[in-house]
Amino acid sequence: MREIVWTLVAFALQAAVSPLLGRLESQFFAPDIALLTALYVGSRSSLLRGVACGFAVGLFKDGLALAAPIGVYTEITVLAVLAGRVLEKRVDLRSAVPLMATAAGVTLAATALFLLLEAVFHRAFDAYLDVVQMALPLALVTMLVAPLYFALLDRLSRPIEGHARPTLLGRGR
Amino acid sequence: MLRDLLVRYRQTLLLAVALLLPVASMYFHGKTRTETSVVERNLLAVTAPLTRVAHATVDGARGLANDYVLLVDVSQRNEELQRENRILLGEALKSRALTEELQRVKQLCGFRATRQGLATVPARVIGRDVSQFFQVVRVRIDTAGAAGLVEGQAVITHDGVVGRIEKLADVWADVMLVSDARSQVHATIPGKGVVGSVRGKGRRNEFAVQFVYLESTDRHEPIRAGDAVLTTGHDHVFPAGLEIGHIGDGAAVHNGPWHEFVLAPAVSYATLEEVLVVTQDRGPDTAPLPSDMPRPRRAVDPANTPDAPP
Numbered sequence: 001m002r003e004i005v006w007t008l009v010a011f012a013l014q015a016a017v018s019p020l021l022g023r024l025e026s027q028f029f030a031p032d033i034a035l036l037t038a039l040y041v042g043s044r045s046s047l048l049r050g051v052a053c054g055f056a057v058g059l060f061k062d063g064l065a066l067a068a069p070i071g072v073y074t075e076i077t078v079l080a081v082l083a084g085r086v087l088e089k090r091v092d093l094r095s096a097v098p099l100m101a102t103a104a105g106v107t108l109a110a111t112a113l114f115l116l117l118e119a120v121f122h123r124a125f126d127a128y129l130d131v132v133q134m135a136l137p138l139a140l141v142t143m144l145v146a147p148l149y150f151a152l153l154d155r156l157s158r159p160i161e162g163h164a165r166p167t168l169l170g171r172g173r
Numbered sequence: 174m175l176r177d178l179l180v181r182y183r184q185t186l187l188l189a190v191a192l193l194l195p196v197a198s199m200y201f202h203g204k205t206r207t208e209t210s211v212v213e214r215n216l217l218a219v220t221a222p223l224t225r226v227a228h229a230t231v232d233g234a235r236g237l238a239n240d241y242v243l244l245v246d247v248s249q250r251n252e253e254l255q256r257e258n259r260i261l262l263g264e265a266l267k268s269r270a271l272t273e274e275l276q277r278v279k280q281l282c283g284f285r286a287t288r289q290g291l292a293t294v295p296a297r298v299i300g301r302d303v304s305q306f307f308q309v310v311r312v313r314i315d316t317a318g319a320a321g322l323v324e325g326q327a328v329i330t331h332d333g334v335v336g337r338i339e340k341l342a343d344v345w346a347d348v349m350l351v352s353d354a355r356s357q358v359h360a361t362i363p364g365k366g367v368v369g370s371v372r373g374k375g376r377r378n379e380f381a382v383q384f385v386y387l388e389s390t391d392r393h394e395p396i397r398a399g400d401a402v403l404t405t406g407h408d409h410v411f412p413a414g415l416e417i418g419h420i421g422d423g424a425a426v427h428n429g430p431w432h433e434f435v436l437a438p439a440v441s442y443a444t445l446e447e448v449l450v451v452t453q454d455r456g457p458d459t460a461p462l463p464s465d466m467p468r469p470r471r472a473v474d475p476a477n478t479p480d481a482p483p
Contacts, residue, residue: 011223012223012227015220015226016227016230016231020231047184048184051187051188051191052191055191058195059216060220063217063219064220064224069199069202070199070202070210070212070213071194071195071196071199071202072195072199074194074195075196075199078191078195117199120199121202121203122199122203
């Protein structure tokens with residue numbers, strides 16, 4: 001149930017963020033919601049549910065960004081779910097600063113993976129320099145949004161879980 | 174056996190599918206193709222409505238914010254536009270005033286051209302004395318220091334007689350209007366065979382001029398309302414042929430041999446702006462206006478009529 005809610009939230013935000021920032025003429029500073037969702041799901045959910053959720057969110061992003069071959073973002077988000085599972089055991093992803101650092105690192109790694117996958121599978125792709133130039137701004141924006149997004153998903157999970165667990169905004173009731 | 178294997182390695186298998194399926198998709202969709210695949214078509218079918226809803230929502234929120242929330246700029250812009258509007262309105266009024274002034278000056282110039290026998294000096298009305306009944310009793314003009322001006326000279330416009338200079342000081346002059354009780358002008362009605370004099374009535378609530386004439390034995394036509402009363406020039410102040418006013422609608426008052434008619438002034442004193450001061454009337458050269466010339470009835474300025482409200 002939680003995973004469905006997270007997936008739907010990710011769908012809605014991905015669909016809304018781009019036009020919203022487009023209206024503000026700052027669409028290049030859109031945070032990577034799919035990646036943050038995958039990281040969150042990986043750190044909060046079981047392996048299979050997390051992978052399924054990451055798969056759906058990545059596929060949806062592939063649908064929104066048809067410029068890349070379908071599967072690129074799906075692959076990245078599934079791997080991000082796995083990374084989230086691994087990192088959750090080593091980094092305190094419930095604290096803001098470690099979370100931000102992790103989000104920035106994962107975003108940069110995801111960009112590198114994107115370039116690699118594009119280079120391998122996308123024969124018509126030639127915008128490597130643009131992607132490299134946007135890597136750092138994307139990582140910074142995603143890093144800044146990460147604590148807020150995690151707090152939002154925590155808040156949405158609380159009524160579903162029905163029991164208290166520590167969150168970024170404090171311990172739930 | 175196979176089922177046991179599937180259950181046992183379920184997690185690994187699903188993970189492998191989740192990782193390998195995108196790779197296969199990338200491999201398939203990374204090729205240069207012209208047609209849309211089934212996966213792309215289905216993805217579009219799912220994402221397009223959501224994107225459309227998101228765009229509509231963002232647009233709606235933006236419209237709401239612009240139209241109802243962020244009204245600070247609108248208010249400021251509104252003030253700017255109002256200020257701009259006031260400036261433009263002022264310029265339009267100024268432009269209209271200049272156009273009207275130009276029209277009047279053109280009429281005065283035309284009048285001067287038709288009356289070559291008159292030496293005139295243009296002057297601008299700078300003030301009006303208004304009685305307690307809102308009727309103009311005297312006007313003050315700026316002669317701009319023109320030479321040859323003396324008291325008693327006629328002040329006229331292309332419409333007709335205004336009055337005569339009463340006081341003269343530096344570049345200013347006070348004009349006694351023909352409607353003043355002290356004013357007297359020798360006059361006639363062309364084609365009616367009558368002469369007489371026009372005097373100001375000087376009554377408090379009857380600001381009109383009074384036409385007094387002697388019954389003439391050779392008068393063929395009766396005097397009617399609207400007949401134009403012109404100067405004869407016999408008083409040696411006002412040149413001949415200038416219009417003083419029109420016979421009013423009221424009936425004549427018989428006072429012995431005299432017949433009195435209330436006149437409506439030919440000139441609207443309330444809106445008078447430019448005048449001509451007659452400095453010299455070269456009598457024989459002055460060609461009076463032909464009596465048969467059609468004279469349209471002018472609209473009477475309500476401020477100059479006896480019926481003006483107190």
